[in-house]
Amino acid sequence: MSENKFLDLVKENHGIIFKLVSIYANDADEKKDMYQEIILNAWKGWPAFRGDAKFSTWLYRISLNTILTLKRKPSRIDYTDSLSDISTLTDTFSIYNEDVVRLRQAIRLLSETNRAIISMHLDGYENSEIAEFMGISLNNVSVKLHRCKEQIGNLLKR
Amino acid sequence: MNELNDEDLSALLNTSAIAKGQSNSPLKKIKTSFFYNMLWTILFSCLYLILFFVIDFWQIKAALVFLIVVHILGILSAYKQYKSINPVIMADQSVLEELKRQHRSVKSWMNAHLRSGLLFYPVSIGGSFLLGGAIGSSKSVEDFVSRPYMLLTTIILIIVLTPACHFLAKKMLRSSFGKHLNDLQRNIDDLESVE
Numbered sequence: 001m002s003e004n005k006f007l008d009l010v011k012e013n014h015g016i017i018f019k020l021v022s023i024y025a026n027d028a029d030e031k032k033d034m035y036q037e038i039i040l041n042a043w044k045g046w047p048a049f050r051g052d053a054k055f056s057t058w059l060y061r062i063s064l065n066t067i068l069t070l071k072r073k074p075s076r077i078d079y080t081d082s083l084s085d086i087s088t089l090t091d092t093f094s095i096y097n098e099d100v101v102r103l104r105q106a107i108r109l110l111s112e113t114n115r116a117i118i119s120m121h122l123d124g125y126e127n128s129e130i131a132e133f134m135g136i137s138l139n140n141v142s143v144k145l146h147r148c149k150e151q152i153g154n155l156l157k158r
Numbered sequence: 159m160n161e162l163n164d165e166d167l168s169a170l171l172n173t174s175a176i177a178k179g180q181s182n183s184p185l186k187k188i189k190t191s192f193f194y195n196m197l198w199t200i201l202f203s204c205l206y207l208i209l210f211f212v213i214d215f216w217q218i219k220a221a222l223v224f225l226i227v228v229h230i231l232g233i234l235s236a237y238k239q240y241k242s243i244n245p246v247i248m249a250d251q252s253v254l255e256e257l258k259r260q261h262r263s264v265k266s267w268m269n270a271h272l273r274s275g276l277l278f279y280p281v282s283i284g285g286s287f288l289l290g291g292a293i294g295s296s297k298s299v300e301d302f303v304s305r306p307y308m309l310l311t312t313i314i315l316i317i318v319l320t321p322a323c324h325f326l327a328k329k330m331l332r333s334s335f336g337k338h339l340n341d342l343q344r345n346i347d348d349l350e351s352v353e
Contacts, residue, residue: 040181041247048249058249065247065256068345071184071338112341113348116253135252140352 006046009055010039016056016123020063023107023115037070038063060123061133064116106155110148117141118148184338185260186245188267196236203229215292215299221285228281232274239270254349261342268331272324279323280316287312 010017017038025031042062049058107115113134120130127145131138203226210222243263247256292302303309 037181037183041183044246045249061249061253062247064253065249065251066183068253069183069247069256069260069342071187071335111348113253113345133252134349135254136349137352143352 006043010042010059013056013059016060017063020060020067020119023104023119024067024112034067034070038066041066060120064133068112068116102156103152106152109155110151114144114148117144118152121145121148181245183245183247184335185243185263188264189240189243189245192236192240192243192267196233196240199229199233199236203233213289215289217299217303218285218289218292221281221288224281225278225285228274228277232278235270235274239267243267254346257342257346257349261339261346264335264339264342268335271331272327275324275327276320279320283319283323284312284316287315 017035021031021034021038025034042059045058045062049055107118110118117130117134120133121127125133127141128138130145131141134141136144206222206226206229210219210226213219213222251259288299288302291308292299295302295305303312
């Protein structure tokens with residue numbers, strides 16, 4: 001498949017990368033590094049993409065695998081139980097809807113793997129798909145999702 | 159903070175930018191480091207080979223032969239590892255499998271590095287001391303070693319400096335990849351734990 005086709009598909013699915021990068025990167029430099037690394041890995045993996053899965057799912061997997069295995073700078077976010085502590089970290093999200101910003105801030109307070117799980121859940125993936133994607137049991141996904149929702153609920157109430 | 163907006167990121171999406179892009183993947187860096195290690199090892203082996211023909215002391219010649227053999231084994235092992243490292247992110251593997259694969263690769267590279275050091279340090283410490291001593295005192299290695307306590311000093315140096323070099327190498331590897339390994343392990347544990 002051609003170079004142009006790849007660029008078109010990535011452009012169509014840009015939202016996936018933006019969203020994931022926004023909930024993992026600690027600053028603008030890291031955001032840019034992550035983005036470039038994801039695009040580079042997607043480009044390298046593109047010849048092997050046979051179209052068995054949807055491109056969006058394939059890109060999601062490449063993005064998450066890249067982000068979670070990238071050598072990261074020390075996080076400036078301490079896992080706290082208050083949203084106000086990280087408000088300065090997320091002041092210019094592309095979507096300025098206050099609820100969405102608060103939800104993203106809350107997601108950023110979760111552990112790295114739970115951020116991936118809740119992000120997939122919010123994107124409409126079934127629990128079985130999340131389980132297969134993450135490589136864990138369906139039961140574990142359900143339990144983790146329940147805990148994440150509880151944690152986010154508590155954070156949003158504050 | 160996150161002043162980079164989506165449009166700025168979109169601007170990075172063009173074929174020339176992708177073609178110029180350098181991966182920051184740890185495995186890619188390790189693979190590159192393996193390549194340069196092999197290159198340096200070949201260069202040093204050539205240097206040892208030249209020294210082998212230049213130096214007359216048979217003890218040093220024996221140490222050099224040993225070093226060359228260790229280097230050749232090192233190159234073969236590094237090449238095997240170099241070939242086995244795949245820095246491309248797998249799209250057909252689950253997140254957990256990918257995390258484990260990367261953790262395994264980094265860990266095995268660190269262990270291989272430390273193991274080869276344990277073979278290399280004693281010979282190079284002993285050899286360097288004997289050669290330096292013999293040249294400095296303008297005597298043969300045999301005469302130099304026959305001086306009081308020289309053999310004992312060589313052995314003590316090897317005993318003290320080998321663990322010191324090993325410890326330093328371990329510390330340097332830890333400072334380069336320790337946090338990354340801990341992050342990978344934390345995510346693996348996190349995924350595997352049933353809350």
